[in-house]
Every structure is written in C-alpha cells, then in structure tokens.
Amino acid sequence: MALMITDECINCDVCEPECPNNAISQGEEIYQIDPNLCTQCVGHYDEPQCQQVCPVDCIPLDPGHEETHDQLYQKFVIISGKA
Structure with a gap:
C-alpha cells in the first residue's frame, strides 16, 4: 500500500526531504503523499523514512491504495529507472 498523511499532521516539514521518490509535497493545509510515487x-x-521521522505518527497505510511488496518494488523500478 502507499502511505497517506492524516489531518493530525502539524506541518513540521521533516517528512518531505526524507522521501527518496519525492512523493511528499505541501498540500493546501497539510502535507500529502502522491500514491503514484510512494x-x-x-x-x-x-522502512518508510517518513514514518520514522514523523513526530506525531500521522502517516499510516492508505487503504485506498493497496499494493503488495512486489508491486511497490516494480513501481520503484519504473520511478528510479533501475532494473
């Protein structure tokens, strides 16, 4: 599954620079995660780096974007261009 940021986000700015895929960006009110890049x-x-640094634990799995480990790896290969 991709991850998501809940409305408990305090906009502390620590998750965005930790994302190796640039999937995290500032939304209208809180940060958001692009499921196509996560x-x-x-x-x-x-382990997901954004979850590791989040001080309020507001980055759970996104039930709307279920993916297996293999699907996540294939997405990584496409995004990164690595085989």
Whole structure:
C-alpha cells in the first residue's frame, strides 16, 4: 500500500526531504503523499523514512491504495529507472 498523511499532521516539514521518490509535497493545509510515487521506500530503505521521522505518527497505510511488496518494488523500478 502507499502511505497517506492524516489531518493530525502539524506541518513540521521533516517528512518531505526524507522521501527518496519525492512523493511528499505541501498540500493546501497539510502535507500529502502522491500514491503514484510512494513505494514505502521499497528499493531504497527497509522502512518508510517518513514514518520514522514523523513526530506525531500521522502517516499510516492508505487503504485506498493497496499494493503488495512486489508491486511497490516494480513501481520503484519504473520511478528510479533501475532494473
């Protein structure tokens, strides 16, 4: 699954620079994650870096974008151009 940012976000600015896929951006009120770019850091790290640095724990799995580990890896390959 891709990740999502909930309305508990305090706009602390720590998640955006941690995303290796540039999937996180500032929305109208809070940060948001583009599910087309989010791989949960598969291919880059063992754990999603945004979740690791979030001080309010507001980045859960997005139930609207279910994906397997293999699907996340394939998305990583396409985004990064690595095979």
